[in-house]
Amino acid sequence: MQFPFPIATACAIFFTIWFIALFAVLPFGVRSQHETGDVVPGTDPGAPVALHFWSKIFWTTVLACVVFGIVVAIAHFEA
Template identity: 60%
Template sequence: MPFSTPMSLAIFFVTWFIVLFAVLPFGVKSQRESGDVTEGTDPGAPVAPRLLVKALWTTVIAAAAFAALSIFAHFAES
C-alpha cells in the first residue's frame, strides 16, 4: 500500500470535496428557468438540487480517482 491509513483518508477527503464542487452544478435548474419563483427567495435558487444523488456520484467518482492515484503511486515507487 503506497499510503498510510491517515494519509489515505486525508487524500480521499480532499479529493471528495474537489469532486463535489465539480459535480454540484450538474443538472441544476434555477427558479427563474423553471418559471416557478417563490416570493421572498432568490430567482437563481435551485428548484431541486438532488444533493443525495450528487453526494453518491461524488463518492463514486472520488473513489475511482483515489484508486487511480493509488495505482499510480504503487507503480511509481517501484
C-alpha cells in the same frame, strides 16, 4: 501488494479528492427558479428548484473512489 500510503495519509488524500469532486458535481442538473418559471415570492430567482442532494453525494463518492484508485495505482507502480 502493499498499500503505498499510511492509512491516515490515504484518508486525507481521499477526503481532499472527495471535496474537490463535490464542488465539481454540485452544479450538474441544477435548474433555477427563473429557468423553470416557478419563482417563489421572497426568494432569489437564481435559487435552485431541486438540489437532488443524495444523488450528488452518491456520484461524488463514485468519482472520488475512481480518482483515488488512479492515485493509488500511480503511487504503487512508480515506487
